Amino acid sequence: MNKSLKIGLIIVCFILLALIRMFQSELFNDPFIDFYKENYLQKQPPEIQQFSLYLNTAFRYFLNTIISLFAIYIAFPKKSVIKFSVFFYTVAFVLLMLMKIVVVNQLQPELYSLLFYIRRFLIQPIFVIVLLPAFYYQHKIQKQKA
Numbered sequence: 001m002n003k004s005l006k007i008g009l010i011i012v013c014f015i016l017l018a019l020i021r022m023f024q025s026e027l028f029n030d031p032f033i034d035f036y037k038e039n040y041l042q043k044q045p046p047e048i049q050q051f052s053l054y055l056n057t058a059f060r061y062f063l064n065t066i067i068s069l070f071a072i073y074i075a076f077p078k079k080s081v082i083k084f085s086v087f088f089y090t091v092a093f094v095l096l097m098l099m100k101i102v103v104v105n106q107l108q109p110e111l112y113s114l115l116f117y118i119r120r121f122l123i124q125p126i127f128v129i130v131l132l133p134a135f136y137y138q139h140k141i142q143k144q145k146a
Contacts, residue, residue: 068128
């Protein structure tokens, strides 16, 4: 695959990730979207249906993950890179969802900010923004050693 096609496909992946973000209210049932848009420290938390909340969070995470893994695969089509990325995303999901479940079940004003950041890592494609440059750096280092 030539370099221009790779860059174009990666851009398409980022556009898809942006579209997920742009249409989040229509695509996902997440009562915290509106809660965190305003001064949430002064508000009561929204009514939540926990099963729906966790299911929608998982769906959004996996949607972002699939697109992110595709972007990583386009940039670095090595089996080891993909295996590490899948492992990383899986471990991150399990840990973050467990943390979210605990925090939501104990939700008090002093935990609003913690929930905000846990939620942010679950619903935004932050990991691909970290992993792509990390794999690029590793690739450059390995090239210099060879």
